[in-house]
Amino acid sequence: MSAILVVDDVPAMAEQYAYDLKRVGGYDALVAHSGREALDLLEREVVDCVILDLEMPGMDGFEVLRAMQRRGFQVPVLVYTGTGNYARCTEAIRLGARSFIDKAEPMERVVQEVEHALEQQRLTGQLAVLRDRLESEAPLVGASPAMQHLKDAIGRVAKIPSPVLVVGESGSGKELVARELHRRGATPTGPFIALNAAAIPENLVEDELFGHERGAFTGAATLRTGAFEAASGGTLFLDEIGELPLAAQAKLLRVIEQRQITRLGGNRTVAVSARVVAATNRDLEAEVRAGRFREDVYYRLNVHVVRVPALRERLSDVPALVEHLLASTCARFGVRPKTVDPGALDCLMRYDWTRNNVRELRNVVERMIIATDSEAIGVEDIPADIREGAGPQRTPTGTVPSTFQALKAEAERQIIVAALEQNNWHITRTAQALGLADHASLLKIMRRHNISRG
Numbered sequence: 001m002s003a004i005l006v007v008d009d010v011p012a013m014a015e016q017y018a019y020d021l022k023r024v025g026g027y028d029a030l031v032a033h034s035g036r037e038a039l040d041l042l043e044r045e046v047v048d049c050v051i052l053d054l055e056m057p058g059m060d061g062f063e064v065l066r067a068m069q070r071r072g073f074q075v076p077v078l079v080y081t082g083t084g085n086y087a088r089c090t091e092a093i094r095l096g097a098r099s100f101i102d103k104a105e106p107m108e109r110v111v112q113e114v115e116h117a118l119e120q121q122r123l124t125g126q127l128a129v130l131r132d133r134l135e136s137e138a139p140l141v142g143a144s145p146a147m148q149h150l151k152d153a154i155g156r157v158a159k160i161p162s163p164v165l166v167v168g169e170s171g172s173g174k175e176l177v178a179r180e181l182h183r184r185g186a187t188p189t190g191p192f193i194a195l196n197a198a199a200i201p202e203n204l205v206e207d208e209l210f211g212h213e214r215g216a217f218t219g220a221a222t223l224r225t226g227a228f229e230a231a232s233g234g235t236l237f238l239d240e241i242g243e244l245p246l247a248a249q250a251k252l253l254r255v256i257e258q259r260q261i262t263r264l265g266g267n268r269t270v271a272v273s274a275r276v277v278a279a280t281n282r283d284l285e286a287e288v289r290a291g292r293f294r295e296d297v298y299y300r301l302n303v304h305v306v307r308v309p310a311l312r313e314r315l316s317d318v319p320a321l322v323e324h325l326l327a328s329t330c331a332r333f334g335v336r337p338k339t340v341d342p343g344a345l346d347c348l349m350r351y352d353w354t355r356n357n358v359r360e361l362r363n364v365v366e367r368m369i370i371a372t373d374s375e376a377i378g379v380e381d382i383p384a385d386i387r388e389g390a391g392p393q394r395t396p397t398g399t400v401p402s403t404f405q406a407l408k409a410e411a412e413r414q415i416i417v418a419a420l421e422q423n424n425w426h427i428t429r430t431a432q433a434l435g436l437a438d439h440a441s442l443l444k445i446m447r448r449h450n451i452s453r454g
């Protein structure tokens, strides 16, 4: 329900307006009898629209508008006046008022104006979301079986309102998956708010999550809404959930179950409709055993788990990823698009990327773009540590193998990796698919080629 603040020095006028706004528009209405009181209320309450009298003793409507501008209040203001002096109204618009109404106008008209202002505000918010999305729009690249599996999993849980836990190694794309869950979710035009529990000082986490009432603690001069309220009607992405302090975990659980929050230093509850997506690269079960993560929270989050595969489990995606990263990085750097020659690509496909997965690949691509002046990136442009870490099957120069033995070995390696990916790295199933005697034979070949899931 939207909350409208009516500011008028004549109490009867203000009360009448508030009453009519409730009756005709179905709004929550607040009343302030002076400019000071209005600013005070704006600092303490969540207000969606202000109806402001221009003529008031002491601090008049113009002063209020100026003060609102100075303090950065974004809430739309409709000014009203009984004087019919339109020059004054124009002046108010110049100071940031959305529009003006005459005190003599029927309430239906006023409600129409309010609705218009609220709608405009909503659109502004959506525009910001869309602009944000255009900028951060990053497709989930990859068509490997592991990636297909991931996309299916996303599709299955995207639309449900329950919390989802995204797990995967560092740099594997968890945040991208969270954004994809939002995009394919029930409220894609709603906000996507990300909060990284590891990046916030422990004593500020609850403030960031739940906000505070004015005066909740020293320095809390104004009401501040937290991430849960900001994400209302959209998604709240809780990154590095394993780092959340235990006390905040307890509160989080209560919010998820009751779908309402209490701001710090207050006792009124606010309904929240944010869908929670949490992510971690930690083993939460181990964290629970170690007493660092609450078991009840773990079980609540563990209902819908989306596992993001490590890059070494989907090496067949490396070419597509490299192409995508090359294009976007070259565009970002403002350099001519470059290509990667097959030998270099082959080398990148033999590396295990255990340190940082796709993020590591992204950084390597960036370094390669900088390292070469030519159009095509070759093996010699690959950072030495990657080239040397690229597994034992490499020919001395790291180029495409040329002897029959080397070609055969390379083909065998590729067949095995492809089959493993196809079967989700299930050893027995892969061995069967390849027509091998048993899983031990497959393991032996894998050892020979130094293939492992990690």
Ligand SMILES: Nc1ncnc2c1ncn2[C@@H]1O[C@H](COP(=O)(O)OP(=O)(O)OP(=O)(O)O)[C@@H](O)[C@H]1O
Pocket (backbone or CB within 6 Å): 138, 139, 140, 141, 142, 168, 169, 170, 171, 172, 173, 174, 175, 176, 177, 281, 321, 324, 358, 359, 362
């Ligand atoms: N499938 C993918 N397609 C395209 N880009 C990807 C993919 N996966 C990851 N990336 C890119 O790799 C980088 C790391 O991804 P992201 O930040 O989502 O990883 P993360 O799992 O959240 O990492 P961390 O554990 O460090 O928080 C980002 O630049 C992201 O755009």
Ligand SMILES: [Mg+2]
Pocket (backbone or CB within 6 Å): 174, 175, 239
């Ligand atoms: Mg992340």
